[in-house]
Amino acid sequence: MVDLSVNLSGLTLDNPVIPASGTFGFGYEFAELYDINILGSFSFKGTTRDPRFGNPTPRIAECESGMINSVGLQNPGVEKVIAEELPKLKKCFHKPVIANVSGFSLDEYVTCCEKLDKEDQVGLIEVNISCPNVHGGGMSFGVCPDSAFEVTKAVKAVTKKPVYIKLSPNVTDITEIAAACEEAGADGLSLINTLLGMRIDLKTKKPVVANKMGGFSGKAIFPVALRMVYQVYEKVNIPIIGMGGVSSAEDVIEMMLAGASAVQVGAANLVNPYACRDIIESLPAAMEKYNIKTLKEIIGGAHNG
């Protein structure tokens, strides 16, 4: 028997596989297909203080081995998430869930996190700092160490649950942002969010997505994500949830060797709704193949020696 369990700041997960925010909704669509309680946990749809429709459509463009999305954080707002989505989710998912939070001002992050921190179902709060800061002239909180520090500090002050900051890869040096979050008291880090990308339609000669640019995800970004997890692992001493293009049990193992304590699966869920189940089911055989008995023992294994 192999041991798939991992720990995230005191939270024990049966296995490291977590559907990434925005690719799993609030779980219901997938619960129709399989028992989602086999998941380590899951990160629900990015939630903001106020309801958001998001960006105009088209919001999706295809790429080689990946896709671009510019959904723009469509969600019903934190009040409705707590009043309607979480009770519904409780019926199909019985493990602690990861609450993914976004905001456009410090105050929004604080309000949202404060509310979700009180929910028993929430095991961990994942703070997405990739959205533009309306008070900072539209620049993302996640691109500057000072604003990343500020958000982390403010959110930590109003929460008891572990706080993981989700980092953007669209920065000069992700390790600097990571270090700022650790210094501000972050319990862990999630990385990477999508890479800023675009496609142009040759027939119309205009960008495919209405917002012109969007977040590039899928298989193609795995090496970039892996590299960033590896670099951040060397810089900080807090756990990392690794993500970006993960679509197989082998990718999970590779991500953990780079330094991830758990792994999120994103775009793969959208093309194969059984992706997470398939990965979890094939992990034991993959571990045996590579002589791994206890999965958590390989975390950061690529850095030794």
Next chain:
Amino acid sequence: MKQGIFTVTENRKIASSVFEMTLAGDTSDITAPGQFVNIQLDGFFLRRPISVCDCEDGTLRLIYKVVGKGTEAMSGLASGTGLDILTGLGNGYNTEVSGDRPLLLGGGVGVPPMYMLCKKLLAEGKDVTVILGFNTESEVFYEEEFKALGAKVLVTTADGSKGIKGFVTDAMNGIDYTYFYTCGPEPMLKAVYNKSTTSGQLSFEERMGCGFGACMGCSCKTKYGNKRICKDGPVLVKEEIIW
């Protein structure tokens, strides 16, 4: 929704750039006309959503137009090819509210879903009129197939090379209908919406990520709240539409 492997049994050109593909597999999750399937193709990241033309006892029929690389690859698939397909996607048309004399309007590749719908309405004993709209004669398909089902069929072409010259709305004059169902390009849907004198159901198209409601890639605003074209649609009722 169900995931299954289907086998291509036939894949043939039926009009200019338009192909008909017949597949064998588990069709048990397809419960209403107007639903769609999402097809995984080798070498493409996202699946291809294609509306269901007809399905019966394990036989699935799709009609698609070659508009990009994905549909071009589909057109080259040989009989015997296995395809990973998600079925039973979308809400589909509700036939219960049609009244005795429903009017069906399909434009271009909006025609295929009208076929299964027409079949169902006729089986329910209704008097069905179908208007099929195309750009030009070489693009016309399924006129005979609809006639064979027992529907009254009118064909329009934008250039007048076949049937009535003009758009589907030009053939609506004088038809006494109790309800309408339509599928086609958005300007056509809007024209039908404006000209119609009864309630109806309109099927919309949008670029999709997943096709089953998870990614929020194809959302739209309606009078009944935000909806996902793939999951809460693609069929919307006339009263809820915001143009």
